[in-house]
Amino acid sequence: xxxxxxxxxxxxxxxxxxxxxxxxxxxxxxxxxxxxxxxxxxxxxxxxxxxxxxxxxxxxxxxxxxxxxxxxxxxxxxxxxxxxxxxxxxxxxxxxxxxxxxxxxxxxxxxxxxxxxxxxxxxxxxxxxxxxxxxxxxxxxxxxxxxxxxxxxxxxxxxxxxxxxxxxxxxxxxxxxxxxxxxxxxxxxxxxxxxxxxxxxxxxxxxxxxxxxxxxxxxxxxxxxxxxxxxxxxxxxxxxxxxxxxxxxxxxxxxxxxxxxxxxxxxxxxxxxxxxxxxxxxxxxxxxxxxxxxxxxxx
Amino acid sequence: xxxxxxxxxxxxxxxxxxxxxxxxxxxxxxxxxxxxxxxxxxxxxxxxxxxxxxxxxxxxxxxxxxxxxxxxxxxxxxxxxxxxxxxxxxxxxxxxxxxxxxxxxxxxxxxxxxxxxxxxxxxxxxxxxxxxxxxxxxxxxxxxxxxxxxxxxxxxxxxxxxxxxxxxxxxxxxxxxxxxxxxxxxxxxxxxxxxxxxxxxxxxxxxxxxxxxxxxxxxxxxxxxxxxxxxxxxxxxxxxxxxxxxxxxxxxxxxxxxxxxxxxxxxxxxxxxxxxxxxxxxxxxxxxxxxxxxxxxxxxxxxxxxxxxxxxxxxxxxxxxxxxxxxxxxxxxxxxxxxxxxxxxxxxxxx
Numbered sequence: 001x002x003x004x005x006x007x008x009x010x011x012x013x014x015x016x017x018x019x020x021x022x023x024x025x026x027x028x029x030x031x032x033x034x035x036x037x038x039x040x041x042x043x044x045x046x047x048x049x050x051x052x053x054x055x056x057x058x059x060x061x062x063x064x065x066x067x068x069x070x071x072x073x074x075x076x077x078x079x080x081x082x083x084x085x086x087x088x089x090x091x092x093x094x095x096x097x098x099x100x101x102x103x104x105x106x107x108x109x110x111x112x113x114x115x116x117x118x119x120x121x122x123x124x125x126x127x128x129x130x131x132x133x134x135x136x137x138x139x140x141x142x143x144x145x146x147x148x149x150x151x152x153x154x155x156x157x158x159x160x161x162x163x164x165x166x167x168x169x170x171x172x173x174x175x176x177x178x179x180x181x182x183x184x185x186x187x188x189x190x191x192x193x194x195x196x197x198x199x200x201x202x203x204x205x206x207x208x209x210x211x212x213x214x215x216x217x218x219x220x221x222x223x224x225x226x227x228x229x230x231x232x233x234x235x236x237x238x239x240x241x242x243x244x245x246x247x248x249x250x251x252x253x254x255x256x257x258x259x260x261x262x263x264x265x266x267x268x269x270x271x272x273x274x275x276x277x278x279x280x281x282x283x284x285x286x287x288x289x290x291x292x293x294x295x296x297x298x299x
Numbered sequence: 300x301x302x303x304x305x306x307x308x309x310x311x312x313x314x315x316x317x318x319x320x321x322x323x324x325x326x327x328x329x330x331x332x333x334x335x336x337x338x339x340x341x342x343x344x345x346x347x348x349x350x351x352x353x354x355x356x357x358x359x360x361x362x363x364x365x366x367x368x369x370x371x372x373x374x375x376x377x378x379x380x381x382x383x384x385x386x387x388x389x390x391x392x393x394x395x396x397x398x399x400x401x402x403x404x405x406x407x408x409x410x411x412x413x414x415x416x417x418x419x420x421x422x423x424x425x426x427x428x429x430x431x432x433x434x435x436x437x438x439x440x441x442x443x444x445x446x447x448x449x450x451x452x453x454x455x456x457x458x459x460x461x462x463x464x465x466x467x468x469x470x471x472x473x474x475x476x477x478x479x480x481x482x483x484x485x486x487x488x489x490x491x492x493x494x495x496x497x498x499x500x501x502x503x504x505x506x507x508x509x510x511x512x513x514x515x516x517x518x519x520x521x522x523x524x525x526x527x528x529x530x531x532x533x534x535x536x537x538x539x540x541x542x543x544x545x546x547x548x549x550x551x552x553x554x555x556x557x558x559x560x561x562x563x564x565x566x567x568x569x570x571x572x573x574x575x576x577x578x579x580x581x582x583x584x585x586x587x588x589x590x591x592x593x594x595x596x597x598x599x600x601x602x603x604x605x606x607x608x609x610x611x612x613x614x615x616x617x618x619x620x621x622x623x624x625x626x627x628x629x630x631x632x633x634x635x636x637x638x639x640x641x642x643x644x645x646x647x648x649x650x
Binding site: 074135136139140141142157159161162240241244245246248256258259260261262263 | 380381383384387471477479515516517518519522525526528529530531637638641645646649650
């Protein structure tokens with residue numbers, strides 16, 4: 001606290017701290033410090049020790065756990081299923097969430113606030129409770145499973161319980177409010193006049209929506225997708241409760257190795273591999289979305 | 300009880316000294332721990348099985364213990380496997396003094412040096428040799444009998460054998476627990492025994508289970524009401540306790556003992572090595588072994604008693620198999636093969 005005082009005065013001497021390259025920008029550093037310290041202690045350090053654990057076999061350093069993963073089709077299948085779960089959940093929440101968020105953001109009615117609360121209401125109930133709710137509906141005599149059979153989508157001894165489809169449905173419901181909230185914020189910040197301007201220049205409403213609003217909402221779409229995707233592939237409660245043993249994904253495999261089999265190094269390796277894949281995917285996705293925007297904005 | 304001074308009369312310094320002495324409880328002479336029974340102001344933290352099970356055990360053993368000694372015992376809900384992981388993570392500096400296990404974890408905890416021997420637990424003498432560690436690191440205070448849980452309405456004649464799981468008329472109405480659930484592991488072993496193998500030859504078990512691979516697989520006991528309720532499931536390899544609990548919720552469910560034997564699942568307790576309240580834990584374990592507590596647990600949970608002096612009321616005894624009638628599985632061999640069998644199960648059965 002006191003250390004900052006002389007520095008705060010210092011820039012006044014020549015206008016800006018930046019003009020003197022030797023001077024460390026104390027103010028930004030100090031402002032950044034609390035966040036950084038928390039991040040370092042609670043994320044970076046554990047992550048590094050996790051990484052270190054994944055390279056231990058017995059009492060020595062080893063890449064055995066990575067070899068085991070990479071050389072085994074079963075684990076690739078597991079990773080593939082996990083990433084597929086993330087992608088399909090993201091697509092479903094995006095398709096369902098976009099219109100809802102758009103309507104809520106543009107709604108003039110005094111019910112708008114109430115509807116927003118209703119949309120986000122599921123967030124107030126824990127994912128475990130919601131998953132239990134789905135379980136009741138997904139068992140063979142449950143409402144949803146019976147409906148699927150009645151609609152002729154599946155033949156009689158059918159249940160959504162303990163299937164990947166069940167996990168996707170439950171997870172999409174669990175994560176939809178997050179997508180809607182993220183998109184809602186972005187749509188609210190886009191000036192309606194821009195759409196009107198596009199239309200006054202001859203664009204049909206659908207084209208205006210596509211050319212102006214959705215394009216401006218790109219950042220929100222990216223943020224919402226990443227949020228849903230990363231939660232979908234890392235979530236444990238829903239796949240574990242609704243999917244059971246058959247819908248094994250990375251998170252349930254990590255749990256099994258950590259808790260049931262006490263093979264912590266292999267669990268650490270699984271976590272690290274998942275983290276790397278997520279980071280790469282997030283970077284590529286961000287690039288694609290932003291890159292497209294730039295090239296199209298230029299001409 | 301026979302505390303030499305009243306806390307109200309102490310000045311602060313003496314109080315702190317007393318606290319320090321209490322903190323060094325494990326250094327006190329052993330005899331003072333057992334009958335002294337004054338744990339006023341002391342806290343005991345134990346792992347527990349959660350839900351109504353935990354409440355029944357609290358009422359049966361911990362509450363009377365607290366009332367008699369002035370201790371305050373709290374159970375932290377944790378499944379056995381998670382509890383062992385927690386015990387391992389806290390090795391050297393245990394926050395939880397005492398653990399309850401239902402999946403054979405106590406043997407592993409002992410072999411990894413995570414436990415310490417019990418001291419002055421008088422009731423330990425009343426537990427038969429096979430139900431406690433020879434070095435006194437753990438003791439069985441209840442035994443679960445596994446067998447067949449079935450829907451009485453759909454299956455009017457009680458099943459008699461593990462072979463009943465292969466009856467064509469039950470096809471599509473069978474569920475079994477995943478191998479990560481202790482009962483799932485024992486089902487695999489019992490199938491192996493049924494078809495000519497056993498702990499040493501698991502092949503017949505996997506071969507039999509492969510025939511059931513398209514049936515419903517579940518992970519946790521909490522799925523049972525759903526499976527019997529909305530799941531249209533008629534027959535599941537599970538235990539007396541959960542059969543009783545599910546029946547209590549109003550479902551037409553009963554328990555049957557298979558002719559191949561009801562495997563015994565020991566419910567054990569042990570003390571974390573270096574636990575700050577090891578003396579209190581010893582006292583609580585003694586209460587878990589008391590006949591009164593074991594009768595209350597039998598009443599609430601349908602778990603068998605381990606103390607030879609526990610005499611269950613006749614109507615209860617008819618519902619709960621005595622420990623001597625149960626099949627003992629080789630837990631050491633099962634533990635040694637757990638990782639390999641789990642890996643294989645994941646690939647061959649759940650895939």
